[in-house]
Amino acid sequence: MHDGVAMKAGKVSLLSNGIPKLEGKLYDVTLRVSAELTDIVDEVLASTVESDDAYAHLPTATAHDIREHITFTGELWFRTLLTGEDLTPKDFATIQEVGRRRANQGIPLSSVLRGFRIGCLCMWRAFLRGAGEDREVRDGLLFAVSPYLLQHFDKLAQGTSAAYLDEQYQRARWKEALRYELITLVFRFPDDETRFRKTCEALSIDPTASYVAAVMDVSMPEVPPDRIEHEFDQLLLAIAHSIKADVKVLVRTIHRGHLVVWIPSTRGDSVLITDGLMQTRAQALIRFIPGISRIGVGLANTGAAGWAASMEEGFKALDSGHSTKGCDACFMYSDVALYESVLKSGNALRYLDSIIERLAHEPYLLQTLAAYFEHGQHQKRASAALKVHPNTLNYRLTRIEEILGATLSDANWVARLAMVVRLRGL
Structure with a gap:
């Protein structure tokens, strides 16, 4: 594992798995920076919240989960650099599970990926602070650690992103299936209130x-x-x-x-x-x-x-x-609710039909009644629509009252005659 490939600049070599082989002062600086992980996590979290509204008002449990994940990611990074050992399948499984959780927590994927970029940047700043003015250490960071830093965090981001999108897809299919079940209940099993309640919830x-x-x-x-x-x-x-x-x-x-x-x-x-x-x-x-x-x-x-x-x-x-x-x-x-209820009653229909029959014996009475109701029982507008003199309209309305024994100032008769107009329209 320690057979390195020489770097063209600096004195750091790469292991066969592509991880930089840290030795001497560069190893010591990395060890010192790893001891500052809590401070780095604080910086990452503060920068993320400041730059992305999606993290600004999270539930306490979600915020705690994010902090733990930032800590876990930092530990992975330092473990990899200090031991030369690559990420394990268990590590990737944890990363993927985090991606699925972020999807369920409703944090946008763009915000999740921005968090990785912020974490990468904060980690690089911590290394530069640790290197100080030591040119040899800076060269090692520049030519060996920084390329691998980008590669490492990109790998984590890709694993998280793939799991996030898969979870979204699975949830969309699951929700679509539930919506189909809900519609089926409405159409075919409307009396199954228990299934309806559970599906809605x-x-x-x-x-x-x-x-x-x-x-x-x-x-x-x-x-x-x-x-x-x-x-x-x-x-x-x-x-x-x-x-x-x-x-x-x-x-x-x-x-x-x-x-x-x-x-x-x-x-x-x-x-x-x-x-x-x-x-x-x-x-x-x-x-x-x-x-x-x-x-x-x-x-x-x-x-x-x-x-x-x-x-x-x-x-x-x-x-x-x-x-x-x-x-x-x-x-x-x-x-049309009242009209619908009348249509379901045979006796009510026969009664209203008899009114239509009585009025149908004289020309224009049903037409006059229709215009009267269409214009909100406003006689001037109704007469204008019929193109007759207001006195003519008044005569016809009086005639309707005489034939039926009705009174157009009586709300009950108004309701009956309005229904007659609807039936005649049908």
Whole structure:
């Protein structure tokens, strides 16, 4: 192991494994510097925190883990130089485990690699301080130790980086599998609340939170099939940014040719408040995100069955094509909820049909009623839309009251007649 290869400059030789063979004063300086490892670790840690925000506010356990790793890396470096022994498989296994931990701790890979560069620089400064003005030692450091220092830390950085990326890949596949399971529960096993809760918790999603389904018409005409999933991921990021939500708590799928995104409501908000917020969000998505042309929004609900119900409501809202909130591409289930309940009642339908039949005997009455409600029961605007004199409109409304025995100032009759207009539109 001590058969060296002569250096062209300086008096340091290389061992057969490429590690510098330290002798004399250079060995003594290295030994002295190794005794200062705690101070070097402090310098590395302080420089890293100062230069990278990713390390500025770490949990105590994570910060302690990073300090231990810097110490371990320094010990490896000095052990290698002082003994001439290369890194062992056990050393590499430890380095790779650190890479996987950093991925799970959420520290960016760029920050992890910056830490290695800072560590290398701080180590080199410690050696220069140790060498002082001794030219022979400086030459040994310059021509033998510094090239190996870069090589050594680059090897550690590569091992860490490979493990980090592999962990990210495995986690992404695992999370994708969990999201698929979550969607399967919503579609096929909505009553399995235990599996729903466990799957949500594994994805860091609150299983008790209310979620709203937004059903979207999305156009991606020039995207090749192998890029569709990537494009949907990018679209989800844009949606999260637009509504100021963490993309991790959004859940998406493709169903019946539409993009379905479940969005959490704010805890404590009522269904009414959530519906108003979602209407604003949906309109913003249509305005600012290219490719989204129409959105149907369900009502907030909880659990797998609630998610499924909200999605079906979103589809019904979209299919109704009816919007009363100032956006001809945003359709809220709350606008058709009463109408939906009436459609499920045979007696209610027969009653409303009888109103339509009574009014259909006289021309323009149903048309007049439709214009009246379409313009918010504002007689002047309704008469202008119908191109009739306000007195004519007033006569027709009075005639409707006479035929039905109704009073248009009665909220109950207003609700019935508004429903009649909806049924006639169908």
